[in-house]
Structures are given as structure tokens and as C-alpha cells.
Amino acid sequence: MIELPSGVPSSGRRRALLLFVNGSIALIGAAGAALAGAFALRPAAGDQRSRWVRAGSLADLPPDVPVPRVLSFSRVDGWHSARARATVFLVRDGAGGVRALSATCTHLGCQVNWDADTTRFRCPCHGGVFSASGEPLEGPPPRPLASLDVRVDQADGAVLVRL
């Protein structure tokens, strides 16, 4: 094993080399970190399009009673494209209009059920209660159930919901 001579003088050359080595390593590290950040924080290039999905026929809906419908639609999720499903409640009011309420509780995202006896939506997770029009009545939910855009196809009376 060879030994270093003691006290290598701190010359200008040594300082320049130190600057070069440390600067280059810092440069490579910074470039790598920037690239890693850009790669990892890629914005979710998901399927942002909304689409109209058929949810049933207007004639089948009883007045003022929310009817659950499971809708199936295709969704692109990164490299994965799959059939997604979502539950919505269709409510026909007396005047012939239709509303669609999302079944997702505004508290923590569980799916609410319609309780026909008390005419209330009830969330099974933390006891949230909503009125038939989706207003929060009891429990933790902070907001009404989300309302979705609805239109009725005049030709065949089909109800379409925008997802």
C-alpha cells in the first residue's frame, strides 16, 4: 500500500479541479432531479371528455321517487382503457322534469342508498342523511349530493346523463 505524502499543498490547480468535480456532479444531479420530477409529476392525461350516457326511459320513472341506475361507460386511465360503472339516482318531478343525483356521499365518498320508508338517502358509512332532492339533513355530509346534467331525447323519451 502506498502512502500519501503528508500535507498536499492547496494549490490553484487543486481548487479548480475541486470546482470542476463538485460542479459537474451538482449539474448532473440537478439535471437528473429535474428529469425525474418532470417524469414522475406527469399530469394525469386521463380521459377528460364528458359524454352523454343513456340512463333509462322517462316513461319508466315514477314521480318523485329516486330510481337508482347503474351506468356503464368507457374511461381511459393512463395506458388502461376500461369499462367504468357509476350509480346515479334519477328523480322525476311532478312537472315532467328529471334530475340526476350522484350516489356518492359528499362526506367521504361512500355510495348512498334510497330508504323508501323515510323517503331519505342514507349513507351506510357515517350515518349521513339527505333529502329526496339531495340536501344534507343529518350527520357529517357538508354539501348536497352532486347534481348531474340531464337531457331527455325528444324522439324516444330516453333520459341521458352527462358523466
Next chain:
Amino acid sequence: MIQRVLDWLNARTGYRRARTVLLDEPLPPGTGWLFTLGSVLLALLTIQVVTGALLTLYYAPTPDHAYDSVLFINATTAGRLVRGLHHYAASFIVVAAALHLLRVVSFGSFKAPRELTWLSGVVLLLLILAFALTGYLLPWDQRAYWATVVTINIARLAPVAGDAVASVLQGGSTIGALTLTRWYAAHVIFLPALLVILVVAHVALMRRHGISGPVRAKTGRAVPFYPYHAARDVAVVLVVVGTATALAWNGMPPLEGRADPTATGYVPRPEWYFLGLFELLKYFPGRWELVGAIVIPTVAITLLALLPWIDRSRAREPHRRPVVMGVFAFGTLAIIVLTALGWSDRPAAVAAGGGWSLHETAGHVLANDARCTTCHIEGGVGDPLGSAPVSRSLEWISGHLLDPEMIAPGLREPPRPFSEREMAAIMAYVRRLGRAADLGVPAETNRTAALVFARACTNCHVIDGEGGSRGPDLSRIGETHDLDTLRRLIANPKSVNPEATMPSFGRRLTPAELDAIATYLARRQGS
């Protein structure tokens, strides 16, 4: 203040001593640029670890999704850069490892007491090749799939344990999901763990015995590694990493078509660093194949591993070890020549990616007729055709084409199923969609011709490598036949050639169809 924090840290961790141990290694005088290759390898391996870890954010190791996830990675600039760096750095590692090995052999650096440093280096070289092999299966493109098929079949050739080794490599009963997860696990967990252990051992052994230095010890003062030799290391690393980045920036890392076990027109070729072995196999046909595939590589690696015990003299100068240097010069030359031969021996049949083949065009026309577009439209039950790369396996798609309702239950009116030939054309179209985001619609004029070819001609005739082989290849038929002859030939072959065995199509095709296919074929001439 900062000084006090650092002092406190040093009292607890002793980091200053660690820094001295790590960086102040004394180097013998005359340690030059050729001694930077080890650091280059270390830097490139670090790049592989970082870019590889990043790639796992998006990569999915299943046959149904691997290819799509790689396309997804390729869709952004950062993705192309990360994947490109991983791809090109892999090639650079093979080159740098080979140069490092040649430097160690030429300088006699493997000699006592450094035998184990050498041995760990040989194992590292094999590990690097194992990384390369398991890595290029992962994109699940044509090259990946067929290279894996060939590798597993080569393993099968090995005497005694061949079948056992092959089934371990394959995982399942066919090359598929179990093979992919197995090679993925090897590539990202098992091999990296071994790599870290061996790199640490290799570097620790190198530090224990010190750098061998120039062949003939020079007089002079030893200098510390940092910053004197580190500056050389960093300079070379900057050039190498810069080159890899430039390559990744300018060229899309290669990705071929989706893996397709039924592709007959595809000519598999390995990555360049296995081209030498690929070429070697050509010289050992039949029962001698074992020699090229197993015996020669095994003997070469064994001799390499035993080198410190073969070349035992104390002399380090190359000219005093003519036999060893001669054997290595021959071996290096042989690998270079074989690689160059393998490189230049490119089959001409590799289809150009640009234009649509007739078969794919026919599939496009068929798939866009009412049977598919009942469901596959904007807002329909299925995704619009061509809106996204197909994320299903080809087996799934052929099942769906045979019986759409079976795979997508609940269709009110299942469409009339396709004929076998129509299905083959649609599969060609689906493969085309999977290959790239090139969704340009083919010219209107060829559509009728494409349909006629797919329904009537493809059983016996080949165009651009697709079709049956009973009749002649029609790819350049226009060079020898004019439009009128072709029209008569198709309508009634015996009117042109009394000995023709081709059935007449005069009654089976409408005049418009006959005209379209004859016009198309007349235009088929050498490009």
C-alpha cells in the same frame, strides 16, 4: 454556526473520517485516463438504477398492458428521455464493461493479489448481460417476444438440465404472463440486489489492494483520488452521459409492433450486443448447434474466470505475456467480426412502417362497416375504432370478432360474425393500430381492391409478405403484366395461360371489383 452543527454531526457520525476513507485513496503515480472506465461503469449503473426506478411508475408487467404502458411512457418528452437514457445507457454499459475488461487484461491488473477482484468482475459482466436479456423482454414488442422465444429454446439445448432451465425461464406452459412477471422480477428485484452486493465487493476489493496503476511502477508522488483522478473520471462521465442524453433526446428509443405469436413475416433479431452469438449459431447447423449455443460461450466464460490462475507469471507487460494477449486479441477480433457480420446481415423483408399494407387496409374497411360501428362510435357502448391503442390481447380480439356477445354481453343485436378471411384482415388492422399512433386513413381508391384481396386472393397469394404461398407473390406483378392481361387473368386464368390452376373469378367478382383489383395489381411495381 454551520461549523458547530457540522462538528456536532461529526462527533455523532464520524462522517469526516468516512469522507477521508472514501475520497483520499492514494493513487500510484502514472494512473491515467484508462483507469476511468470503472467510474464510468459506476455512473452508468447509477443512471440505470434511477431511470429504471422511474420507469416502474408507469410500466405494467402483464402481456395485456405492458406494450400500452410503454407507449404511454413514450407519449411525453420526459418519458422518452427516461426510457431513452435507460436504453442507451444499457448499451454503453456493455461497451464500457468490455473496455474495462480489456484494460485489466492488457495491464495484467488481475494478477495476485487481485484474483478475487477479477472474479467478481467476471460475475458482474454476466450480471450485466442478464440485465440486458431480461430488460428487453419487458416492452412486449415483437423483438422482445421473439428474442425470448429464441433465448428459451437455446437454454433447452443445454445437456442434462436444458429442459429444466427452460421451464424455469419460461414460468408457465407458454411464453406469456408468467414469463413476463418472472423476468420483470429478475430485472427489477433479484438482479439489482446481486448487482449491489457484487459492486460493493468489487470496489471494496479494489480499495483493499489499491489500484494496480501503470504496468511499470513510476517514481513520483502518490496523489489522492479526490479531486485529481476524480476530475478525469468526471470528465469522461460527462462525455458519456452527454452522449447518451443526446441519443435519447434525438431518437425515440426503439419500439416495434405489439408482440404477436402468429406473425410469420417477422424476422427476429437480438440487440446488437447479442448479435455476435446470433451470428455464431449460423456456423453450427444441425446437431453441432450445441457447440455454438452452449459449448463455446461456456468454455470462453470459464477460461475468463480462471485467467488469474492461467496467467500466473509476475510479469504485467503485455509483450511478456504473448499467449494470453494473443488469445484475447483473437477473441476480441472474433466478437467484433461476428457482431459486424450479424449487423450487416439484415433481412430485406422487414416491412417499412410507413404505408398501410393491402391486408391492413382491408381490415380497416371491414372494421368500419356497420357491424362494428353499431357499438364502436362516439358515445356508444364501445370505444370508437382507432381512438386509442387496442389494449386487449390479439386472442381476446379474435374471440370478440367470432362472437361479440360472448365477450361483451348485453348487446341487443349481435352482429353477423365475420368470415375467417375477413377476420384475418381485421386482425392485421388491429395489429396496425397497436403499432403506433399512425391512424391515417388509406386512400379511397385502394379500398375495393383491398377487400377483394382479403376475401379472394390472400388464401393463395402474397403481397408484402402477407398471404398464402400456393400462388405466386403479387408484390411486383405489375412489372410483368399490364392492366388488360391482369383483368383477363383474374376473370379467366385459362384464357391467358392454359395450364393455370387458379380458379376463374369472372363470376365471383363484380365488374367494379375486378377493375379495382386489376388496376391495383398493375400498379404494383418495384419501388
